[in-house]
Amino acid sequence: xxxxxxxxxxxxxxxxxxxxxxxxxxxxxxxxxxxxxxxxxxxxxxxxxxxxxxxxxxxxxxxxxxxxxxxxxxxxxxxxxxxxxxxxxxxxxxxxxxxxxxxxxxxxxxxxxxxxxxxxxxxxxxxxxxxxxxxxxxxxxxxxxxxxxxxxxxxxxxxxxxxxxxxxxxxxxxxxxxxxxxxxxxxxxxxxxxxxxxxxxxxxxxxxxx
Amino acid sequence: xxxxxxxxxxxxxxxxxxxxxxxxxxxxxxxxxxxxxxxxxxxxxxxxxxxxxxxxxxxxxxxxxxxxxxxxxxxxxxxxxxxxxxxxxxxxxxxxxxxxxxxxxxxxxxxxxxxxxxxxxxxxxxxxxxxxxxxxxxxxxxxxxxxxxxxxxxxxxxxxxxxxxxxxxxxxxxxxxxxxxxxxxxxxxxxxxxxxxxxxxxxxxxxxxx
Amino acid sequence: xxxxxxxxxxxxxxxxxxxxxxxxxxxxxxxxxxxxxxxxxxxxxxxxxxxxxxxxxxxxxxxxxxxxxxxxxxxxxxxxxxxxxxxxxxxxxxxxxxxxxxxxxxxxxxxxxxxxxxxxxxxxxxxxxxxxxxxxxxxxxxxxxxxxxxxxxxxxxxxxxxxxxxxxxxxxxxxxxxxxxxxxxxxxxxxxxxxxxxxxxxxxxxxxxx
Amino acid sequence: xxxxxxxxxxxxxxxxxxxxxxxxxxxxxxxxxxxxxxxxxxxxxxxxxxxxxxxxxxxxxxxxxxxxxxxxxxxxxxxxxxxxxxxxxxxxxxxxxxxxxxxxxxxxxxxxxxxxxxxxxxxxxxxxxxxxxxxxxxxxxxxxxxxxxxxxxxxxxxxxxxxxxxxxxxxxxxxxxxxxxxxxxxxxxxxxxxxxxxxxxxxxxxxxxx
DNA sequence: AATGAATGAGGATTCATTCAT
DNA sequence: AATGAATGAATCCTCATTCAT
Numbered sequence: 001x002x003x004x005x006x007x008x009x010x011x012x013x014x015x016x017x018x019x020x021x022x023x024x025x026x027x028x029x030x031x032x033x034x035x036x037x038x039x040x041x042x043x044x045x046x047x048x049x050x051x052x053x054x055x056x057x058x059x060x061x062x063x064x065x066x067x068x069x070x071x072x073x074x075x076x077x078x079x080x081x082x083x084x085x086x087x088x089x090x091x092x093x094x095x096x097x098x099x100x101x102x103x104x105x106x107x108x109x110x111x112x113x114x115x116x117x118x119x120x121x122x123x124x125x126x127x128x129x130x131x132x133x134x135x136x137x138x139x140x141x142x143x144x145x146x147x148x149x150x151x152x153x154x155x156x157x158x159x160x161x162x163x164x165x166x167x168x169x170x171x172x173x174x175x176x177x178x179x180x181x182x183x184x185x186x187x188x189x190x191x192x193x194x195x196x197x198x199x200x201x202x203x204x205x206x207x208x209x210x
Numbered sequence: 211x212x213x214x215x216x217x218x219x220x221x222x223x224x225x226x227x228x229x230x231x232x233x234x235x236x237x238x239x240x241x242x243x244x245x246x247x248x249x250x251x252x253x254x255x256x257x258x259x260x261x262x263x264x265x266x267x268x269x270x271x272x273x274x275x276x277x278x279x280x281x282x283x284x285x286x287x288x289x290x291x292x293x294x295x296x297x298x299x300x301x302x303x304x305x306x307x308x309x310x311x312x313x314x315x316x317x318x319x320x321x322x323x324x325x326x327x328x329x330x331x332x333x334x335x336x337x338x339x340x341x342x343x344x345x346x347x348x349x350x351x352x353x354x355x356x357x358x359x360x361x362x363x364x365x366x367x368x369x370x371x372x373x374x375x376x377x378x379x380x381x382x383x384x385x386x387x388x389x390x391x392x393x394x395x396x397x398x399x400x401x402x403x404x405x406x407x408x409x410x411x412x413x414x415x416x417x418x419x420x
Numbered sequence: 421x422x423x424x425x426x427x428x429x430x431x432x433x434x435x436x437x438x439x440x441x442x443x444x445x446x447x448x449x450x451x452x453x454x455x456x457x458x459x460x461x462x463x464x465x466x467x468x469x470x471x472x473x474x475x476x477x478x479x480x481x482x483x484x485x486x487x488x489x490x491x492x493x494x495x496x497x498x499x500x501x502x503x504x505x506x507x508x509x510x511x512x513x514x515x516x517x518x519x520x521x522x523x524x525x526x527x528x529x530x531x532x533x534x535x536x537x538x539x540x541x542x543x544x545x546x547x548x549x550x551x552x553x554x555x556x557x558x559x560x561x562x563x564x565x566x567x568x569x570x571x572x573x574x575x576x577x578x579x580x581x582x583x584x585x586x587x588x589x590x591x592x593x594x595x596x597x598x599x600x601x602x603x604x605x606x607x608x609x610x611x612x613x614x615x616x617x618x619x620x621x622x623x624x625x626x627x628x629x630x
Numbered sequence: 631x632x633x634x635x636x637x638x639x640x641x642x643x644x645x646x647x648x649x650x651x652x653x654x655x656x657x658x659x660x661x662x663x664x665x666x667x668x669x670x671x672x673x674x675x676x677x678x679x680x681x682x683x684x685x686x687x688x689x690x691x692x693x694x695x696x697x698x699x700x701x702x703x704x705x706x707x708x709x710x711x712x713x714x715x716x717x718x719x720x721x722x723x724x725x726x727x728x729x730x731x732x733x734x735x736x737x738x739x740x741x742x743x744x745x746x747x748x749x750x751x752x753x754x755x756x757x758x759x760x761x762x763x764x765x766x767x768x769x770x771x772x773x774x775x776x777x778x779x780x781x782x783x784x785x786x787x788x789x790x791x792x793x794x795x796x797x798x799x800x801x802x803x804x805x806x807x808x809x810x811x812x813x814x815x816x817x818x819x820x821x822x823x824x825x826x827x828x829x830x831x832x833x834x835x836x837x838x839x840x
Numbered sequence: 841a842a843t844g845a846a847t848g849a850g851g852a853t854t855c856a857t858t859c860a861t
Numbered sequence: 862a863a864t865g866a867a868t869g870a871a872t873c874c875t876c877a878t879t880c881a882t
Contacts, residue, residue: 013862014862014863017862017863030331031330031331031332031333032245032330032331032332033243033244033245033246033326033329033330034243034245034246035242035243035244035245035246036244036245036330036332038854038855038856039855039856039857040854040855040856048863048864049863049864049865050856050857050864051857051858051859051863051864051865051866052862052863052864054856054857054858055862055863055864056862059856059857060856060857112329115325115329115385116243116326116329116330118385118388118389119243119322119325119326119329119385119388119389120241120242120243120246120326121240121241121242122241122242122246123241133389136389160393160394161394161398161399161402164386164390164393164394164399165383165399165402165403167382167386168379168382168383168385168386168399169378169379169382170382171381171382171385171386172377172378172379172380172381172382172383172385173375173378173382175325175328175329175378175381175382175385176374176377176378176381178328178329179328179329179343179346183370183374184370184371184374188371189371189374189375189378192371192375192410192413193375195410195413196406196407196409196410197406199406199409200402200405200406203402203405222844222845222846222880222881222882223845224844224845227845227846248871248872248873249872249873249874250871250872250873258846258847259846259847259848260847260873260874261846261847261848261849261874261875261876262845262846262847264873264874264875265844265845265846265847266845269873269874270873270874433841434841434842437841437842450751451750451751451752451753452665452750452751452752453663453664453665453666453746453749453750454663454665454666455662455663455664455665455666456664456665456750456752458875458876458877459876459877459878460875460876460877468842468843469842469843469844470843470877470878471842471843471844471845471878471879471880472841472842472843474877474878474879475841475842475843476841479877479878480877480878532749535745535749535805536663536746536749536750538805538808538809539663539742539745539746539749539805539808539809540661540662540663540666540746541660541661541662542661542662542666543661553809556809580813580814581814581818581819581822584806584810584813584814584819585803585819585822585823587802587806588799588802588803588805588806588819589798589799589802590802591801591802591805591806592797592798592799592800592801592802592803592805593795593798593802595745595748595749595798595801595802595805596794596797596798596801598748598749599748599749599763599766603790603794604790604791604794608791609791609794609795609798612791612795612830612833612834613795615830615833616826616827616829616830617826619826619829620822620825620826623822623825643866644865644866647866647867668850668851668852669851669852669853670850670851670852678867678868679867679868679869680852680853680868681853681854681855681867681868681869681870682866682867682868684852684853684854685865685866685867685868686866689852689853690852690853
């Protein structure tokens with residue numbers, strides 16, 4: 001009576017269960033938002049009873065926050081880090097644009113869910129929203145750095161404006177695609193965006209005729 | 211003396227009640243989205259019992275759809291129609307930009323609620339979402355017309371791209387402001403956007419070195 | 421400016437409205453029973469607002485009771501009274517059987533609704549049930565009389581048993597038809613029933629070898 | 631000593647809870663029919679909160695269907711199977727009659743509830759009704775078999791007629807008793823019914839003077 | 841003779857969560 | 862590591878009824 005040889009299946013496996021729950025949750029939360037995501041629905045989709053979800057996560061808030069975190073990490077990986085060395089500023093900007101466009105097409109959960117949460121204004125803010133705002137702030141700083149390194153002449157105000165415009169534009173293009181689908185090619189749009197942001201840098205630069 | 215005109219309060223007045231319900235609903239739905247909007251909350255805010263809400267609206271779906279419709283109309287009014295005659299194309303674009311910026315700052319319910327609904331993907335789409343998509347489509351056609359009239363040389367593809375970029379940019383700037391507040395002056399951003407869209411028109415125009 | 425010539429339509433007409441309400445109510449109550457019959461449903465079916473129903477009837481109980489009364493009268497008319505004079509007792513019994521069979525096929529609302537109400541045991545008995553029990557008692561007395569006149573020799577106990585059996589049989593055949601439809605010809609069954617009741621009379625008669 | 635077996639009350643026991651819910655439901659549904667049976671009332675009667683009822687049953691429909699099923703089984707048990715061997719056909723028929731009479735007096739929930747459901751015609755038929763019709767069909771087949779074995783000479787049409795008449799008669803007698811109580815002794819009536827059905831068999835038999 | 845609007849009570853069902861096992 | 866059962870609060874919505882007009 002040795003231990004069963006291949007007890008691989010159905011052997012209590014915390015890590016895998018956790019993943020299954022998170023998988024189910026992204027799907028549902030991405031469809032229905034924070035309030036629309038019920039533990040029962042997640043339970044039905046992942047096959048584990050509701051009480052098991054509470055074994056892995058403190059509460060619904062915690063679950064959603066975890067989902068945001070995980071999907072942010074997944075998104076960050078698909079973006080890839082820009083190679084600092086290569087080419088002219090414009091060329092580097094264009095490569096970033098293409099990267100971001102691709103990442104938003106491939107791993108849209110993070111931003112969709114995040115924007116849904118961010119647009120809400122409920123009195124007691126869910127932790128998921130806070131998490132999203134944090135990682136978003138992080139991304140904004142990262143973009144700011146890139147802007148600064150690409151256009152060293154800009155003053156801080158201009159850097160802020162440009163960063164905001166660059167990120168807001170990406171948000172808008174993403175949102176548009178989520179709503180209307182690929183009626184216009186997203187890569188074209190993101191490249192246009194990169195070009196225009198680049199133009200804006202010169203427009204905002206000191207000594208420009210603005 | 212005739213009988214007191216406004217009796218002793220609380221006497222049947224359909225039109226006003228309807229408005230009160232809608233007022234309460236925009237406020238709540240704009241804060242918490244579709245699922246977060248409970249009839250009980252609306253009832254509490256407008257003072258009428260839940261059952262009375264159902265006299266005026268078939269169900270929650272119907273209520274939210276009505277809110278979207280009304281807030282769209284309100285928004286359209288605050289935008290104002292562009293004066294066809296005035297100035298150079300660029301000047302006219304700048305005026306539009308300022309108008310839209312102002313309208314989004316003043317009557318943001320329509321777009322906030324609409325975007326929240328639009329980002330959702332629930333299997334049985336709420337009517338409110340459909341309504342939003344319809345009026346949005348309408349707005350897109352309107353912008354398209356303006357683009358065409360400002361830049362008569364553009365081919366249809368370019369018109370589509372430009373329209374999409376213009377609207378998506380506005381969405382993005384709006385979203386950014388909803389999330390981060392006025393860290394960067396919205397009018398500046400919308401004017402920058404107008405400038406860049408204008409530049410893009412020349413970039414996309416036939417004969418440009420694109 | 422004389423009175424409009426043919427103000428026949430839409431001139432407030434109490435009698436017709438009352439009928440429309442009753443018509444709608446039989447239909448719904450026959451489908452769904454007492455509790456299942458909502459004023460809103462009746463209102464929807466007859467086209468008059470709920471408040472109008474309350475102008476014609478005191479309350480729901482009153483409405484249902486009125487329906488029972490009216491459908492009983494309709495049923496009584498389709499039964500027709502047996503012609504006292506004609507033929508042998510058996511022949512007269514057979515004619516009655518055919519009459520009753522036909523009436524239950526043609527105007528089944530009364531009995532269906534009545535039985536539904538009668539089978540219920542709610543603590544505060546609805547007036548409709550009382551009305552049904554009353555008219556049913558009336559019918560039972562009528563049948564009793566017929567039994568007595570057909571079989572003058574029977575003692576009162578036997579009359580009671582026979583009457584009960586005759587009526588219960590009719591109820592059962594009716595119920596069976598409501599449930600299973602015309603899988604077996606109802607006239608055949610009612611004739612068989614008449615025959616057997618007739619046989620039973622001889623079986624119960626004094627001096628029979630029972 | 632081990633830990634106290636029946637803890638401190640109120641500790642999870644699925645099977646027992648399910649029974650308690652069903653017990654409460656038969657009682658209420660038998661009194662008030664489908665629509666008249668509110669989950670709140672069941673909850674009050676069985677002591678479990680409404681939400682617990684939904685742990686055990688998908689919805690009200692499911693609950694009522696389960697009640698029908700269980701009460702049918704209970705009823706089948708009180709009927710008892712006819713002992714194939716004993717006596718003449720008539721004697722055996724009489725014993726069956728007595729058995730059925732007794733069972734309907736003792737466990738009337740099944741038939742009362744079933745008939746109430748069966749008489750309804752709601753557009754979307756409740757599952758409970760379907761279940762009742764199924765078990766009823768089953769019972770009819772059983773009776774048909776008995777008829778065939780008691781009167782092997784009958785052709786199929788006659789078997790159908792006789793079966794229908796036998797069952798419909800039982801329904802009618804049951805209904806009568808539910809409505810009017812024991813004004814006439816039920817056993818007497820069921821025995822009379824058995825006699826008459828027996829007579830009918832000869833009346834329907836080939837070669838009879840029918 | 842009729843009705844638009846209102847309303848409190850109650851309908852079924854789902855919610856997030858807990859807890860003993 | 863997991864789960865069956867339970868639970869109170871909240872969900873949306875319908876109920877029968879009223880009342881001023």
